[in-house]
Amino acid sequence: MDQEGFRKAAHAVVEHIIEYNSTLSDRPVLPKIQPGYLRDLIPSNAPEQPEPWPLIQADIESQIIPGLTHWQSPNFMAFFPALVTYPSLLGEMYSAAFTAPAFNWLCSPACTELETIVMDWVAKALALPDCFLSTSSGGGGGVIHGSASEAIVTTMVAARERYLRVRADAEGLRDGTMERDDRIAFLRGRLVALSSDQAHSSTQKGALITGTRYRSISTCLSEDLSLTAPRLEEALQQCHADGLEPYYLTLTLGTTSTCAVDDFASIATLRSKYPNLWIHIDAAYAGAALILQEYQAQYSQDIGRISDSFNFNMHKWLLVNFDASCLFVQNRNHLTRALSINPSYLQNNFTESGLVTDYRDWQIPLGRRFRALKIWFVMRSYGIEGLRMHIENSLRVGETFTAMVVERRDLFEIIATPRFALTCLRLRPGVAVAARMKQRQVNEKMYMSGDAELPHPRSAGIASWGASDTREEQTIKVDAQSNLPGREGQEQASETLANNLTKDIADLINSRGEIFITPTTTARKTLIRVVSGNPVASKEHARKAFDIIVRTTEEVLDKCRQGEDLRN
Amino acid sequence: MDQEGFRKAAHAVVEHIIEYNSTLSDRPVLPKIQPGYLRDLIPSNAPEQPEPWPLIQADIESQIIPGLTHWQSPNFMAFFPALVTYPSLLGEMYSAAFTAPAFNWLCSPACTELETIVMDWVAKALALPDCFLSTSSGGGGGVIHGSASEAIVTTMVAARERYLRVRADAEGLRDGTMERDDRIAFLRGRLVALSSDQAHSSTQKGALITGTRYRSISTCLSEDLSLTAPRLEEALQQCHADGLEPYYLTLTLGTTSTCAVDDFASIATLRSKYPNLWIHIDAAYAGAALILQEYQAQYSQDIGRISDSFNFNMHKWLLVNFDASCLFVQNRNHLTRALSINPSYLQNNFTESGLVTDYRDWQIPLGRRFRALKIWFVMRSYGIEGLRMHIENSLRVGETFTAMVVERRDLFEIIATPRFALTCLRLRPGVAVAARMKQRQVNEKMYMSGDAELPHPRSAGIASWGASDTREEQTIKVDAQSNLPGREGQEQASETLANNLTKDIADLINSRGEIFITPTTTARKTLIRVVSGNPVASKEHARKAFDIIVRTTEEVLDKCRQGEDLRN
Incomplete structure (x- = not known):
């Protein structure tokens, strides 16, 4: 493809992307395809001869788009958002054009220097304490990782090595001695990382x-x-009692299931007692809300007080497309000391001068893309003011949705405090039980009249609570006399029933693809998570989504009342 | 930025990228800036209000491009190439437009399915044995990682867990017992990974x-x-004697320093003796040459015979921009068994059906970009035939360069066999010594005539061999009688001198930025690595580069003869 060919192709792609975006609301958010659909459409070998661009572009529309889940649709309310905006896309274009696996400063100084600058921009925009700035006296700084998972692994390596070094030093074991090596090898096998059961996997x-x-x-x-x-x-204390060495703790600002926030303030009081425990704060999604003053006032100081490192993903809620996970550390030396390897072919006078940053020592991979560009473009195109407005809009849409759920408290209960535009709802156990009771009456009637080959409704009903593979299995305590569940068993059974029907509702909604929501189970409760950080999402989208949820709930309850689910 | 704004901006960016590419040959390949240059040009805070796109784009030209190292320039002959082509860039555009951190199949089925298909395309194009195909009976398959480093860490985790499991099983230790856990904790501390001293860091x-x-x-x-x-x-055997457990071995096809290839054929004879040792073949750069039949005949079968996993980076030499590291494994179960974690919010009926691939279990991060698109575009736009022509062109340019170095064997020696378009050259020690002898005569004359405040040339000469920070330090064996180096010392001294002057030549070339080459030291010899995989590189570029090297060498030698380097 020569320059003229690229000019034509790129302009066509730009138009195609604009068209794709403008039709997003009308497309089903989930694709209607079966596993393996693409294998039938694409030859099993690459072509021997070149193919012209128009042929390739046509296949995007006919083969790829039908298999996409449309994360940019305002009807996407699953997981967490992963947005892309136009300025961010322009950043990807330049990043590709300037391709350089910029592992050293020298490999493309602008890549490194812009990253340092925009990470400081981000830290200031979130009002993170100065200790996370590249200019801090303690040697802090930010780096762009591909994902929160990488940020966590990387800081775990730094934490592990710091822990082992500090312990061995404290025990007076000299570097390079067999004694020290053996002690470290032993301690290594006892190290344990911790997080709450709500933290991301x-x-x-x-x-x-x-x-x-x-x-x-x-x-x-x-x-x-x-x-x-x-x-x-x-x-x-339990870890210590078990002979384990806790070296790393992840705290979360906005957990995956319910956007819970760990109690930073109370945990801060423990900080001095466990100085060698690395505390990382994972704010992958909710960290974006720190662009607003109210959240800064609530969290930013605590983050600086208790954490060694902090990460959030601009690529979730803050308008930069995946990947742009921002990791901030209070002391970058812990990263470079643990991760630096300096073979001859990477040595250069600039690195040796100590005046430049080599981000390869802040991460697992060696090479890195020029990701700072898209962050730079987005922050300038929106301005901090624009970013604030975007987050505020999402929060308003979320509050609207929560209010609608509250209005229908006859049907739903809300699990955990709605936060950061996320609402977790669930069918009320009472409603589920009422539907099931109705079903029993129907079945009993059919059974009495000799109609149908159904098993006896009582046993069928009880058995079915744990019947399906994808449903919750549970042993229900049964009253010996009546062969019906006792009080405790009844409560347990109604919880299970509410869980199963909530899952049915979610699955039915997703199978239709009008909106996409995530069912999950936490604290033994199956929930439907609804969250939309989409910049074009409005109260109307929230209304539409809620209507679909109510309608589908009624449908599932009706089926349950009719006993239909037993026959499937 | 609305649709109209994006249309205008994107078209302007396309034109800017075309213009950038067409001026690449004329720009110095290395930037003429000092560390910290960008800090002075960019405000220290993000703007509060939005900025218009033309303002931002103008800053690319004035602030960013002056700080870039131009990896796409045909005068870039450093490290290994990291190319970008127009079809690849179009792939990045669509990838951004379709942003989805596609950790599960369900998250965007097309992302996963296209990746599986193009990885099979790639394996077949390289004539890798069938065991690496997704359709193989043994459960092989390919996955796109961000970098070879990630491919290596990921397979190391799989290898480590396989090793520990197999060992514990072989010792009859039952799962879940304290005994097994303790034994595994002990073995963990004894595990050792191996590679040659030429393998990448x-x-x-x-x-x-x-x-x-x-x-x-x-x-x-x-x-x-x-x-x-x-x-x-x-x-x-040494590892075993030291009580260590070798669990992972990296072999290399095309090492970083000299493109050496490990002796796969002889190592294959050891395979059965160490069945629990995971062998990974790292062909990060040179793997691309397997597109040619002559290299397939030489290596492909051996790769299948000895390795558990194999990776090469399309983003180096095969026209797909960073990042696109292709990892192939013979048994994907080793990856998923080691890396799979399945929290509730990631569960879905498709994953549970076992019919779909969830690539998150094949890698460290959870989310992933839609990187298969750019590979698909490049393979279709070029066709296999086009890819072959590109690699053949690079090889011809490399051979031309090698031939020119051989012609000047009076000045240079070639270190290691030139391979895969890479030539490693070095100033002949004899030439270096002759220049230094000349310098001594000059100095001696000046000293005798009472001119200059120079120290005595003999001591100055010897001392300077190990003087500079960036130069090699070495103790030279000195003859007690004459205070001059003895025979062994002379050889050592001339080697050191050749190393230092070779480094001087490289540094001077890079400081001028006409071409960019990498100096490195391996097997105690400092080399200049010259490699250009650029698709527009021609014999003329090779000629120009060689002329610069010769000219600079003469200049450094002249300075050496004049004793100038002593005075700096």
Whole structure:
């Protein structure tokens, strides 16, 4: 493809992207395809001869778009948002044009220098304490990682090496001695990373990658699924009692399931007691809200007070497309000391001068893309003011949605405090039980009249509570006399029923693809998570989504009343 | 930025990129800026209000481009190439437009399915054995990682867990017992990863991240810096003698310093003796040459016979822009078993059906970009035929360059066999010594005539061999009688002198920025690496580069003869 060919192709792609975006609302958010759909459409070998661009572009429309989940649709309310905006897309274009796996400063100084500058911009925009700035006296700074998972693994390596060094030093073991090596090898096998049971799975995966253990700490709904100091301290003490060495703790600002926030203030009181425990704050999604003063006032100072490192993903809610995970550390030396390797072919006078940053020592990979450009473009195109307006809009849409759920408290209950535009709702157990009772009456009638080959409704009903593979399995305590569940069993059974029907509602909604929401189970409750950070999402989208949820709920309840789900 | 704004901006960016590319040859390949240049040009805070696009784009030209190292310039001959082509850039545009952190199949089925298909395309285009195909009976397959470093860390985790499991099983220790856990904790501390001393530093860094040890195995120039079976076996036995457990070995097809290739054929004979040792073949750069039949005939079968996993970076030499590192494994279960974590919010019926691939379990991060698009575009736009022509062109340019160096064997020696378009050259020690002798005569004359405040040339000369920070330091064996180096010392001294002057030549060339080449030191010899995989590079570029090297060499030698370097 020569310059003229690219000019024509690129202009066509720009138009195609604009058209794609303008039709997003009308497309089903989830694709209507079966696993393996693409294998039938694409040859099993690459072509021997070149193909012209128009042919390739046509296949995007006919083969690729039908298989996409449209994360940019305002009807996408699943997981967390992962937005792309036009300025961000322009950033990707330049980043590709300037391709350089900029592992050293010298490899393309602008890549490194712009990153340092925009990371400071971001830290200031979020009112993070000065200790996270590249200009801080303590040697802080920010770096763009691909994902929160990478940020966590990387800081875990730094934490692990710091922990082992400090422990060995404290025991007076001299560097390079067999004694020290043996002691470190022993301690290595005892290291344990911690997080609450609400933290993202990346901490557990990080422990796996770094070859350390992992323990999760229980939270409870009555404490809004937040990790508190007493629970943390109990867990730490249990680790010590078990001969384990807690070296890393992930706290969360906005957990994946319910956007819970760990109790930073109370945990801060433990900080001095466990100085060698690396505390990382994962604010992957909700960190974007720190662009607003009210959240800064609430969280920013605590973040500086308790955490060694902090990350949030601009690529979720803050209008920069994946990947742009911002990691800030209070002391970059812990990263570079743990991760720096300096083979001859990477040595150069600039690196040796100590005047430049080589971000390769702040991350797992060596090479890196020029991701600072898209952040720079987005922050300038929107201005801080524009970013604030965007987050405020999402919060308003979320509040509207929450209010609608509250209005229908006859049908739904809200689980955990709605936060950061996320609402978690669930069918009320009472409603589920009422529908099931109705079903029993129908079945009993059919059974009495000799109609249908159904099993006896009582046993069928009880059995079905744990019947399906994708449904919750549970042993229900049955009253010996009546062969019906006792009081405790009844409560348990109604919870299970509400869980299963909530899952049915979610699955039915997603199978139709009008909106996409995520069912999940936390604290034994199956929830439907609804969150839209889309910049074009409005109260009308929230209304439409809620209407679909209500309609589908009625449908599932009706089927349940008719006993239809038993026959499927 | 609305649709109309994007249309205008994107078209302007396309034109800017075309213009940038067409002026690349004329720009100095290395920027003429000092560390920190950008800090003075950019405000220290993000703007409060939005800025218009034309203002932002203008800053690309005035602030960013002056700080870029131009990897796409045909005068870039440093490191390895990291190319971008127009079809690849179009892939990045669509990838951004379709942004979805596609961690699950369901998150955007087309992302996953296209990746599986194009990875099979790539494997077939390289004539990799069928065991690496997604359709293989053994459960092989390919996945796109961001970098070779990630591919290596990921397979190290899989290798580590496989090793520990197999060992514990073999010792009859039952799952879930304290005994097994303790044994595994012990073994974990004894694990060691291996590679030759020529392998890329990513294996050492991978060992660091996974919390295991690392040992490098010496190679020698007389064996063309290739790792052989006897050297490997000796190293393995030494590990066992030291109570260590070798679990991972990186072999290289095209090492970073000299493009050496480890001796796959001889190492294959050891395979059955160490079945639990995971062998990874890192062909990050040179793997692209497997597009040609002559290299397929030489390497592809051996790769299948000895390696558990194989990676090469399309983003180096094969026209897809960074990042596109292709990792192939013979048994994907080792990855998923080691890396799979399945929290509730990621569960879905498709994943549970087992019919779909969730690439998140094949890598460290959770989210992933839609990188398959750019590979698809490049393979279709060029056709396999076009890819072959590109690699052949690079090889011809490389051969031309090598021939020119050979012609000037009076000045240069070639270190290691030139391969894969890379030539490593170095000033002949004899030439270096002759220049230095001349300098002594000059100095002696000046000293005798009472001119200059120079120290006595003899001592000054000897001292300066190890004087500078960036130069090699070495103790020269001095003859007690004459206070001049003895025979052995003379050889050593001339080697050191050739190293230092070669480094001077490289530094002077790079400081001028006409071409960019990499100096490195391997097997105690400082080399200048010259490699250009640029698709527009021609014999004329090779000629120009060589002329610059010769001219600069003469200049450095002249200065040396004049004793100028002593006075700086």
